[in-house]
Amino acid sequence: MIDVAIIGGGAAGFFAAINIKMNCPTAKVVILEKTMKTLSKVKVSGGGRCNVTHNCESYSELASNYPRGGKFLKPLFKEFGVTETINWFENNGVRLTTEDDGRMFPLSNTSETIVNLFESKAKSMNIDIDLKSMVTDVISEEDGTFKIHLQDISQPIHAKFIILAAGGMNKNDSGNFLKNFNISTVNGVPSLFTFNIKNEELATLAGVSVERGKIKIAGLKQPYHGPILITHWGLSGPAVLKSSAWYARDLFDKLYQFDCLVSWLPINSEAEALSVLENIFLENPKRQLNNLHVLDLPNRLWQYVLLMAKVDPVKRCMETKKVELNRILENLIRMPFSISGKTTFKEEFVTAGGINLDELNPSEMSLKNYPNIYAIGEMIDVDGVTGGFNFQAAWTTAWFAAQSISRKII
Numbered sequence: 001m002i003d004v005a006i007i008g009g010g011a012a013g014f015f016a017a018i019n020i021k022m023n024c025p026t027a028k029v030v031i032l033e034k035t036m037k038t039l040s041k042v043k044v045s046g047g048g049r050c051n052v053t054h055n056c057e058s059y060s061e062l063a064s065n066y067p068r069g070g071k072f073l074k075p076l077f078k079e080f081g082v083t084e085t086i087n088w089f090e091n092n093g094v095r096l097t098t099e100d101d102g103r104m105f106p107l108s109n110t111s112e113t114i115v116n117l118f119e120s121k122a123k124s125m126n127i128d129i130d131l132k133s134m135v136t137d138v139i140s141e142e143d144g145t146f147k148i149h150l151q152d153i154s155q156p157i158h159a160k161f162i163i164l165a166a167g168g169m170n171k172n173d174s175g176n177f178l179k180n181f182n183i184s185t186v187n188g189v190p191s192l193f194t195f196n197i198k199n200e201e202l203a204t205l206a207g208v209s210v211e212r213g214k215i216k217i218a219g220l221k222q223p224y225h226g227p228i229l230i231t232h233w234g235l236s237g238p239a240v241l242k243s244s245a246w247y248a249r250d251l252f253d254k255l256y257q258f259d260c261l262v263s264w265l266p267i268n269s270e271a272e273a274l275s276v277l278e279n280i281f282l283e284n285p286k287r288q289l290n291n292l293h294v295l296d297l298p299n300r301l302w303q304y305v306l307l308m309a310k311v312d313p314v315k316r317c318m319e320t321k322k323v324e325l326n327r328i329l330e331n332l333i334r335m336p337f338s339i340s341g342k343t344t345f346k347e348e349f350v351t352a353g354g355i356n357l358d359e360l361n362p363s364e365m366s367l368k369n370y371p372n373i374y375a376i377g378e379m380i381d382v383d384g385v386t387g388g389f390n391f392q393a394a395w396t397t398a399w400f401a402a403q404s405i406s407r408k409i410i
Protein backbone atom coordinates (compact mmCIF):
# COMPACT_ATOMS: atom_id res chain seq x y z
CA MET A 1 0.00 0.00 0.00
CA ILE A 2 1.32 3.41 -1.00
CA ASP A 3 1.09 6.16 1.62
CA VAL A 4 0.68 9.08 -0.77
CA ALA A 5 -0.16 8.97 -4.47
CA ILE A 6 0.35 12.30 -6.20
CA ILE A 7 -1.52 12.73 -9.49
CA GLY A 8 0.61 15.00 -11.68
CA GLY A 9 4.39 15.42 -11.91
CA GLY A 10 4.52 19.20 -12.17
CA ALA A 11 5.75 21.95 -9.86
CA ALA A 12 3.07 21.41 -7.21
CA GLY A 13 3.29 17.61 -7.25
CA PHE A 14 7.07 17.56 -6.80
CA PHE A 15 7.07 20.25 -4.13
CA ALA A 16 4.47 18.32 -2.13
CA ALA A 17 6.30 15.00 -2.52
CA ILE A 18 9.65 16.43 -1.40
CA ASN A 19 8.16 18.20 1.62
CA ILE A 20 6.33 15.07 2.74
CA LYS A 21 9.57 13.08 2.55
CA MET A 22 11.41 15.81 4.47
CA ASN A 23 8.98 15.28 7.35
CA CYS A 24 8.42 11.54 6.92
CA PRO A 25 11.48 9.93 5.29
CA THR A 26 10.03 6.43 5.38
CA ALA A 27 6.67 7.29 3.81
CA LYS A 28 6.01 5.60 0.48
CA VAL A 29 5.31 8.41 -1.97
CA VAL A 30 4.63 8.00 -5.68
CA ILE A 31 4.16 10.60 -8.40
CA LEU A 32 1.91 9.47 -11.26
CA GLU A 33 2.61 11.43 -14.44
CA LYS A 34 0.62 10.85 -17.61
CA THR A 35 3.32 11.99 -20.05
CA MET A 36 6.85 10.73 -20.68
CA LYS A 37 8.36 13.71 -18.83
CA THR A 38 7.91 15.41 -15.50
CA LEU A 39 8.25 19.14 -14.76
CA SER A 40 7.71 20.13 -18.41
CA LYS A 41 6.22 23.52 -17.54
CA VAL A 42 8.93 24.32 -15.02
CA LYS A 43 11.49 23.69 -17.74
CA VAL A 44 9.98 26.14 -20.24
CA SER A 45 8.81 28.59 -17.60
CA GLY A 46 9.88 32.22 -17.58
CA GLY A 47 11.36 31.84 -21.06
CA GLY A 48 13.58 28.98 -19.83
CA ARG A 49 14.66 30.88 -16.70
CA CYS A 50 11.83 29.89 -14.29
CA ASN A 51 10.34 32.88 -12.55
CA VAL A 52 10.13 31.12 -9.17
CA THR A 53 8.34 33.82 -7.19
CA HIS A 54 7.91 37.60 -6.83
CA ASN A 55 9.52 39.88 -4.30
CA CYS A 56 6.54 41.38 -2.42
CA GLU A 57 6.71 43.58 0.68
CA SER A 58 3.87 41.83 2.49
CA TYR A 59 1.66 38.78 2.20
CA SER A 60 -1.29 41.12 1.51
CA GLU A 61 0.54 42.61 -1.46
CA LEU A 62 1.38 39.10 -2.66
CA ALA A 63 -2.27 38.01 -2.40
CA SER A 64 -3.42 41.06 -4.40
CA ASN A 65 -1.88 39.55 -7.53
CA TYR A 66 -4.39 36.73 -7.84
CA PRO A 67 -7.52 37.48 -9.88
CA ARG A 68 -8.96 34.27 -8.43
CA GLY A 69 -8.04 32.89 -5.03
CA GLY A 70 -6.23 35.87 -3.46
CA LYS A 71 -8.49 35.90 -0.41
CA PHE A 72 -8.10 32.15 0.01
CA LEU A 73 -4.30 32.30 -0.29
CA LYS A 74 -3.71 35.35 1.91
CA PRO A 75 -3.66 33.55 5.29
CA LEU A 76 -1.59 30.74 3.76
CA PHE A 77 1.01 33.23 2.50
CA LYS A 78 1.38 34.48 6.07
CA GLU A 79 2.86 31.09 6.94
CA PHE A 80 4.49 30.08 3.66
CA GLY A 81 4.98 33.10 1.40
CA VAL A 82 7.84 34.67 -0.50
CA THR A 83 10.38 34.69 2.37
CA GLU A 84 9.73 31.04 3.19
CA THR A 85 10.02 30.16 -0.51
CA ILE A 86 13.35 31.98 -0.82
CA ASN A 87 14.61 30.23 2.32
CA TRP A 88 13.36 26.84 1.16
CA PHE A 89 15.24 27.08 -2.12
CA GLU A 90 18.33 28.53 -0.44
CA ASN A 91 18.35 25.76 2.20
CA ASN A 92 18.27 23.32 -0.68
CA GLY A 93 21.19 24.92 -2.46
CA VAL A 94 19.43 27.27 -4.92
CA ARG A 95 19.86 30.99 -4.46
CA LEU A 96 17.31 33.32 -6.05
CA THR A 97 17.95 36.76 -7.42
CA THR A 98 15.50 39.65 -7.87
CA GLU A 99 15.06 41.69 -11.05
CA ASP A 100 14.13 45.39 -11.05
CA ASP A 101 10.44 44.59 -11.57
CA GLY A 102 10.38 42.20 -8.58
CA ARG A 103 10.48 38.89 -10.47
CA MET A 104 12.74 36.30 -8.84
CA PHE A 105 14.79 33.74 -10.75
CA PRO A 106 17.46 31.21 -9.81
CA LEU A 107 20.87 32.89 -9.69
CA SER A 108 21.98 30.50 -12.45
CA ASN A 109 19.30 32.13 -14.66
CA THR A 110 18.12 28.77 -15.97
CA SER A 111 15.09 26.64 -15.12
CA GLU A 112 17.35 23.56 -15.32
CA THR A 113 18.52 24.44 -11.79
CA ILE A 114 15.00 24.01 -10.41
CA VAL A 115 14.32 20.89 -12.48
CA ASN A 116 17.64 19.35 -11.38
CA LEU A 117 16.98 20.21 -7.74
CA PHE A 118 13.55 18.56 -7.77
CA GLU A 119 14.71 15.51 -9.72
CA SER A 120 17.79 14.92 -7.59
CA LYS A 121 15.81 15.36 -4.37
CA ALA A 122 13.15 12.94 -5.61
CA LYS A 123 15.86 10.40 -6.41
CA SER A 124 17.75 10.71 -3.14
CA MET A 125 14.53 10.59 -1.14
CA ASN A 126 13.23 7.48 -2.93
CA ILE A 127 10.15 9.16 -4.33
CA ASP A 128 8.77 6.83 -7.03
CA ILE A 129 8.07 8.51 -10.33
CA ASP A 130 5.78 6.56 -12.64
CA LEU A 131 5.81 8.01 -16.14
CA LYS A 132 3.17 7.23 -18.78
CA SER A 133 0.77 6.73 -15.87
CA MET A 134 -2.39 8.56 -16.74
CA VAL A 135 -4.94 8.35 -13.95
CA THR A 136 -8.35 7.54 -15.42
CA ASP A 137 -10.36 6.75 -12.32
CA VAL A 138 -10.17 6.99 -8.54
CA ILE A 139 -12.38 4.81 -6.36
CA SER A 140 -12.96 5.20 -2.64
CA GLU A 141 -12.63 1.95 -0.67
CA GLU A 142 -14.62 1.15 2.45
CA ASP A 143 -11.55 1.33 4.69
CA GLY A 144 -10.95 4.95 3.63
CA THR A 145 -8.15 4.14 1.18
CA PHE A 146 -8.24 4.63 -2.59
CA LYS A 147 -7.94 2.52 -5.71
CA ILE A 148 -6.35 4.43 -8.59
CA HIS A 149 -6.83 3.19 -12.14
CA LEU A 150 -4.31 4.01 -14.83
CA GLN A 151 -4.76 4.00 -18.59
CA ASP A 152 -3.41 0.84 -20.28
CA ILE A 153 -2.41 -0.69 -16.92
CA SER A 154 -4.76 -3.34 -15.57
CA GLN A 155 -3.55 -3.42 -11.96
CA PRO A 156 -4.85 -0.43 -9.94
CA ILE A 157 -2.67 1.28 -7.34
CA HIS A 158 -3.76 1.43 -3.68
CA ALA A 159 -3.02 4.54 -1.64
CA LYS A 160 -3.94 5.99 1.75
CA PHE A 161 -3.78 9.64 0.64
CA ILE A 162 -4.18 11.26 -2.74
CA ILE A 163 -2.91 14.65 -3.84
CA LEU A 164 -4.58 16.08 -6.92
CA ALA A 165 -1.88 18.05 -8.73
CA ALA A 166 -2.88 17.56 -12.35
CA GLY A 167 -2.70 21.25 -13.36
CA GLY A 168 -5.23 23.44 -15.18
CA MET A 169 -8.56 21.74 -15.85
CA ASN A 170 -10.24 22.16 -19.22
CA LYS A 171 -13.63 20.82 -20.17
CA ASN A 172 -12.43 17.50 -21.56
CA ASP A 173 -9.42 16.61 -19.56
CA SER A 174 -7.65 15.80 -16.35
CA GLY A 175 -10.44 16.23 -13.83
CA ASN A 176 -12.43 13.40 -15.44
CA PHE A 177 -10.82 10.91 -13.10
CA LEU A 178 -12.81 12.55 -10.28
CA LYS A 179 -16.15 11.52 -11.75
CA ASN A 180 -16.92 9.21 -8.79
CA PHE A 181 -16.64 12.08 -6.34
CA ASN A 182 -19.00 14.91 -5.69
CA ILE A 183 -16.53 17.78 -6.14
CA SER A 184 -17.71 21.05 -7.64
CA THR A 185 -15.44 22.72 -10.15
CA VAL A 186 -15.35 26.06 -11.92
CA ASN A 187 -15.03 25.74 -15.71
CA GLY A 188 -11.53 26.38 -16.97
CA VAL A 189 -10.90 29.36 -19.25
CA PRO A 190 -7.53 30.70 -20.43
CA SER A 191 -5.80 33.51 -18.56
CA LEU A 192 -2.69 35.53 -19.43
CA PHE A 193 -2.97 36.09 -23.17
CA THR A 194 -2.26 38.90 -25.61
CA PHE A 195 -4.79 40.78 -27.77
CA ASN A 196 -5.10 40.32 -31.55
CA ILE A 197 -5.80 43.37 -33.71
CA LYS A 198 -6.28 43.25 -37.47
CA ASN A 199 -4.46 46.45 -38.42
CA GLU A 200 -1.59 46.39 -40.90
CA GLU A 201 -0.54 49.95 -40.07
CA LEU A 202 -0.20 49.10 -36.37
CA ALA A 203 1.73 45.93 -37.21
CA THR A 204 4.49 48.04 -38.79
CA LEU A 205 5.16 49.36 -35.26
CA ALA A 206 5.92 45.85 -33.91
CA GLY A 207 8.52 46.14 -31.16
CA VAL A 208 7.52 49.67 -30.09
CA SER A 209 6.58 49.91 -26.40
CA VAL A 210 5.71 52.38 -23.66
CA GLU A 211 6.68 51.87 -20.03
CA ARG A 212 3.60 53.35 -18.38
CA GLY A 213 0.50 52.89 -20.49
CA LYS A 214 -3.09 52.11 -19.61
CA ILE A 215 -5.75 49.81 -21.09
CA LYS A 216 -9.46 50.13 -20.49
CA ILE A 217 -11.76 47.48 -21.94
CA ALA A 218 -15.14 48.78 -23.08
CA GLY A 219 -17.93 47.93 -20.65
CA LEU A 220 -15.54 46.75 -17.92
CA LYS A 221 -14.81 48.99 -15.00
CA GLN A 222 -11.18 48.74 -14.06
CA PRO A 223 -8.37 49.99 -16.33
CA TYR A 224 -4.95 48.32 -16.02
CA HIS A 225 -1.65 50.17 -16.01
CA GLY A 226 1.84 49.07 -17.00
CA PRO A 227 4.11 48.54 -19.98
CA ILE A 228 2.38 48.00 -23.34
CA LEU A 229 4.14 46.41 -26.29
CA ILE A 230 2.97 46.56 -29.91
CA THR A 231 3.50 43.20 -31.63
CA HIS A 232 3.01 42.17 -35.22
CA TRP A 233 -0.34 40.63 -34.23
CA GLY A 234 -1.64 43.28 -31.80
CA LEU A 235 -0.90 44.31 -28.22
CA SER A 236 1.07 42.61 -25.45
CA GLY A 237 2.96 43.58 -22.29
CA PRO A 238 2.06 43.56 -18.58
CA ALA A 239 -0.93 45.95 -18.87
CA VAL A 240 -2.48 43.66 -21.50
CA LEU A 241 -1.70 40.49 -19.55
CA LYS A 242 -3.16 41.97 -16.36
CA SER A 243 -6.36 42.87 -18.25
CA SER A 244 -6.53 39.36 -19.71
CA ALA A 245 -6.10 37.79 -16.25
CA TRP A 246 -8.52 39.93 -14.25
CA TYR A 247 -11.12 39.80 -16.99
CA ALA A 248 -10.42 36.21 -18.14
CA ARG A 249 -14.07 35.20 -17.75
CA ASP A 250 -15.61 38.36 -19.20
CA LEU A 251 -13.37 38.14 -22.27
CA PHE A 252 -14.16 34.43 -22.68
CA ASP A 253 -17.88 35.35 -22.60
CA LYS A 254 -17.26 38.00 -25.26
CA LEU A 255 -15.57 35.31 -27.41
CA TYR A 256 -12.49 37.56 -27.38
CA GLN A 257 -14.22 40.19 -29.56
CA PHE A 258 -14.24 43.54 -27.76
CA ASP A 259 -13.18 47.18 -27.93
CA CYS A 260 -10.61 48.86 -25.73
CA LEU A 261 -9.01 52.28 -25.24
CA VAL A 262 -5.27 52.68 -24.81
CA SER A 263 -3.42 55.54 -23.18
CA TRP A 264 0.21 55.77 -24.25
CA LEU A 265 1.11 58.46 -21.73
CA PRO A 266 2.38 58.04 -18.15
CA ILE A 267 -0.25 60.56 -17.04
CA ASN A 268 -3.54 59.78 -15.39
CA SER A 269 -5.56 62.95 -15.73
CA GLU A 270 -6.83 64.29 -19.03
CA ALA A 271 -6.34 67.90 -17.86
CA GLU A 272 -2.70 67.23 -17.08
CA ALA A 273 -2.13 65.50 -20.41
CA LEU A 274 -3.68 68.48 -22.23
CA SER A 275 -1.53 70.95 -20.33
CA VAL A 276 1.65 68.93 -21.11
CA LEU A 277 0.73 68.88 -24.79
CA GLU A 278 -0.18 72.60 -24.90
CA ASN A 279 3.14 73.50 -23.27
CA ILE A 280 5.10 71.45 -25.79
CA PHE A 281 3.23 73.22 -28.61
CA LEU A 282 3.81 76.66 -27.05
CA GLU A 283 7.50 76.03 -26.51
CA ASN A 284 8.03 74.82 -30.09
CA PRO A 285 5.85 77.11 -32.25
CA LYS A 286 7.86 76.68 -35.46
CA ARG A 287 8.58 73.01 -35.17
CA GLN A 288 6.78 70.54 -37.41
CA LEU A 289 4.54 68.13 -35.52
CA ASN A 290 6.44 65.06 -36.70
CA ASN A 291 9.63 66.44 -35.10
CA LEU A 292 8.15 66.95 -31.64
CA HIS A 293 9.23 64.95 -28.58
CA VAL A 294 6.22 64.16 -26.43
CA LEU A 295 7.54 62.93 -23.09
CA ASP A 296 9.16 59.51 -23.69
CA LEU A 297 6.77 58.50 -26.45
CA PRO A 298 8.69 56.58 -29.15
CA ASN A 299 8.80 58.67 -32.34
CA ARG A 300 7.21 55.94 -34.50
CA LEU A 301 4.28 55.79 -32.10
CA TRP A 302 3.94 59.60 -32.15
CA GLN A 303 3.76 59.47 -35.97
CA TYR A 304 1.02 56.86 -35.64
CA VAL A 305 -0.88 59.09 -33.18
CA LEU A 306 -0.75 61.95 -35.73
CA LEU A 307 -1.97 59.58 -38.44
CA MET A 308 -4.87 58.35 -36.31
CA ALA A 309 -5.68 61.95 -35.34
CA LYS A 310 -5.80 62.85 -39.05
CA VAL A 311 -3.44 65.80 -38.57
CA ASP A 312 -0.89 66.75 -41.23
CA PRO A 313 2.48 65.72 -39.70
CA VAL A 314 4.44 68.50 -41.46
CA LYS A 315 2.22 71.20 -40.01
CA ARG A 316 3.92 73.52 -37.49
CA CYS A 317 2.76 73.67 -33.90
CA MET A 318 1.57 77.27 -34.22
CA GLU A 319 -0.59 76.33 -37.24
CA THR A 320 -2.32 73.49 -35.40
CA LYS A 321 -5.96 74.20 -34.67
CA LYS A 322 -7.52 73.54 -31.26
CA VAL A 323 -9.76 70.84 -32.73
CA GLU A 324 -6.65 69.09 -34.14
CA LEU A 325 -4.86 69.35 -30.80
CA ASN A 326 -7.89 67.72 -29.17
CA ARG A 327 -7.82 64.88 -31.68
CA ILE A 328 -4.12 64.33 -30.94
CA LEU A 329 -4.84 64.33 -27.20
CA GLU A 330 -7.68 61.87 -27.69
CA ASN A 331 -5.40 59.43 -29.53
CA LEU A 332 -2.67 59.83 -26.95
CA ILE A 333 -4.88 58.95 -24.01
CA ARG A 334 -7.83 57.05 -25.52
CA MET A 335 -6.73 55.43 -28.76
CA PRO A 336 -9.52 53.00 -29.73
CA PHE A 337 -8.81 49.42 -30.78
CA SER A 338 -11.08 46.54 -31.82
CA ILE A 339 -9.74 43.27 -30.50
CA SER A 340 -10.52 40.14 -32.48
CA GLY A 341 -9.08 37.07 -30.82
CA LYS A 342 -6.22 36.28 -28.50
CA THR A 343 -2.74 34.83 -28.76
CA THR A 344 -1.03 32.69 -26.16
CA PHE A 345 1.65 34.50 -24.25
CA LYS A 346 4.77 32.38 -24.54
CA GLU A 347 6.40 33.28 -21.24
CA GLU A 348 3.55 32.15 -19.02
CA PHE A 349 -0.06 31.16 -19.43
CA VAL A 350 -2.47 29.55 -17.02
CA THR A 351 -6.02 28.28 -16.67
CA ALA A 352 -8.52 30.22 -14.59
CA GLY A 353 -10.90 27.76 -12.93
CA GLY A 354 -10.55 24.35 -11.35
CA ILE A 355 -11.69 22.78 -8.09
CA ASN A 356 -14.02 25.18 -6.31
CA LEU A 357 -12.24 26.74 -3.31
CA ASP A 358 -15.33 26.16 -1.15
CA GLU A 359 -14.53 22.45 -1.37
CA LEU A 360 -11.23 22.91 0.48
CA ASN A 361 -10.02 23.19 4.06
CA PRO A 362 -7.59 26.04 3.41
CA SER A 363 -5.12 25.33 6.19
CA GLU A 364 -4.73 21.74 4.99
CA MET A 365 -5.61 21.82 1.29
CA SER A 366 -7.72 18.71 1.88
CA LEU A 367 -11.25 18.38 0.51
CA LYS A 368 -13.90 19.04 3.15
CA ASN A 369 -15.96 16.00 2.11
CA TYR A 370 -12.97 13.72 1.48
CA PRO A 371 -10.34 14.56 4.12
CA ASN A 372 -7.74 12.17 2.67
CA ILE A 373 -7.84 13.79 -0.76
CA TYR A 374 -5.85 16.98 -1.25
CA ALA A 375 -5.85 19.44 -4.14
CA ILE A 376 -3.03 21.86 -4.97
CA GLY A 377 -1.48 24.07 -7.66
CA GLU A 378 -3.27 25.05 -10.82
CA MET A 379 -5.85 22.31 -10.34
CA ILE A 380 -7.74 24.50 -7.87
CA ASP A 381 -9.56 27.71 -8.77
CA VAL A 382 -6.54 29.93 -8.10
CA ASP A 383 -4.47 31.83 -10.65
CA GLY A 384 -2.16 34.79 -10.57
CA VAL A 385 -0.97 37.47 -12.94
CA THR A 386 2.37 37.03 -14.66
CA GLY A 387 5.54 37.48 -12.60
CA GLY A 388 6.12 34.32 -10.53
CA PHE A 389 2.75 34.31 -8.76
CA ASN A 390 1.51 31.06 -10.27
CA PHE A 391 4.51 29.08 -9.03
CA GLN A 392 4.17 30.77 -5.64
CA ALA A 393 0.60 29.45 -5.41
CA ALA A 394 1.90 25.98 -6.35
CA TRP A 395 4.67 26.06 -3.67
CA THR A 396 2.35 27.39 -0.94
CA THR A 397 -0.57 25.03 -1.53
CA ALA A 398 1.78 22.05 -1.93
CA TRP A 399 3.58 22.96 1.29
CA PHE A 400 0.33 23.07 3.27
CA ALA A 401 -0.84 19.74 1.86
CA ALA A 402 2.54 18.21 2.73
CA GLN A 403 2.41 19.45 6.33
CA SER A 404 -1.12 18.16 6.83
CA ILE A 405 -0.43 14.72 5.34
CA SER A 406 2.83 14.45 7.31
CA ARG A 407 0.92 15.09 10.56
CA LYS A 408 -1.55 12.34 9.66
CA ILE A 409 1.15 9.83 8.67
CA ILE A 410 3.38 10.32 11.72
Ligand SMILES: Cc1cc2nc3c(=O)[nH]c(=O)nc-3n(C[C@H](O)[C@H](O)[C@H](O)COP(=O)(O)OP(=O)(O)OC[C@H]3O[C@@H](n4cnc5c(N)ncnc54)[C@H](O)[C@@H]3O)c2cc1C
Nearest residue numbers: 008010011012034045046051135167347377378388390391
Ligand atom coordinates in the same frame (compact mmCIF):
# COMPACT_ATOMS: atom_id res chain seq x y z
C1 LIG B 1 5.04 28.41 -21.06
C2 LIG B 1 4.72 28.65 -19.61
C3 LIG B 1 5.60 29.38 -18.82
C4 LIG B 1 5.30 29.64 -17.46
N1 LIG B 1 6.18 30.38 -16.73
C5 LIG B 1 5.89 30.64 -15.42
C6 LIG B 1 6.80 31.36 -14.60
O1 LIG B 1 7.93 31.70 -15.01
N2 LIG B 1 6.43 31.65 -13.32
C7 LIG B 1 5.22 31.24 -12.80
O2 LIG B 1 4.94 31.54 -11.64
N3 LIG B 1 4.37 30.51 -13.53
C8 LIG B 1 4.69 30.18 -14.83
N4 LIG B 1 3.80 29.44 -15.57
C9 LIG B 1 2.60 28.89 -14.91
C10 LIG B 1 3.09 27.65 -14.11
O3 LIG B 1 3.91 26.87 -14.95
C11 LIG B 1 1.91 26.82 -13.62
O4 LIG B 1 1.03 27.63 -12.89
C12 LIG B 1 2.44 25.69 -12.76
O5 LIG B 1 3.28 24.86 -13.53
C13 LIG B 1 1.31 24.86 -12.17
O6 LIG B 1 1.88 23.74 -11.57
P1 LIG B 1 1.03 22.42 -11.33
O7 LIG B 1 1.99 21.44 -10.77
O8 LIG B 1 -0.18 22.75 -10.58
O9 LIG B 1 0.55 21.97 -12.78
P2 LIG B 1 1.40 21.48 -14.02
O10 LIG B 1 2.75 22.08 -14.02
O11 LIG B 1 0.53 21.71 -15.20
O12 LIG B 1 1.58 19.91 -13.79
C14 LIG B 1 0.50 19.04 -13.87
C15 LIG B 1 1.00 17.70 -14.33
O13 LIG B 1 -0.06 16.75 -14.22
C16 LIG B 1 -0.01 15.87 -15.31
N5 LIG B 1 -1.34 15.27 -15.44
C17 LIG B 1 -2.49 15.86 -15.89
N6 LIG B 1 -3.51 15.00 -15.87
C18 LIG B 1 -3.01 13.82 -15.39
C19 LIG B 1 -3.58 12.54 -15.17
N7 LIG B 1 -4.88 12.28 -15.41
N8 LIG B 1 -2.78 11.55 -14.70
C20 LIG B 1 -1.47 11.78 -14.44
N9 LIG B 1 -0.87 12.98 -14.67
C21 LIG B 1 -1.64 13.99 -15.14
C22 LIG B 1 0.41 16.78 -16.45
O14 LIG B 1 0.95 16.04 -17.52
C23 LIG B 1 1.44 17.68 -15.77
O15 LIG B 1 2.74 17.15 -15.85
C24 LIG B 1 4.09 29.15 -16.91
C25 LIG B 1 3.22 28.40 -17.70
C26 LIG B 1 3.53 28.13 -19.01
C27 LIG B 1 2.58 27.30 -19.82
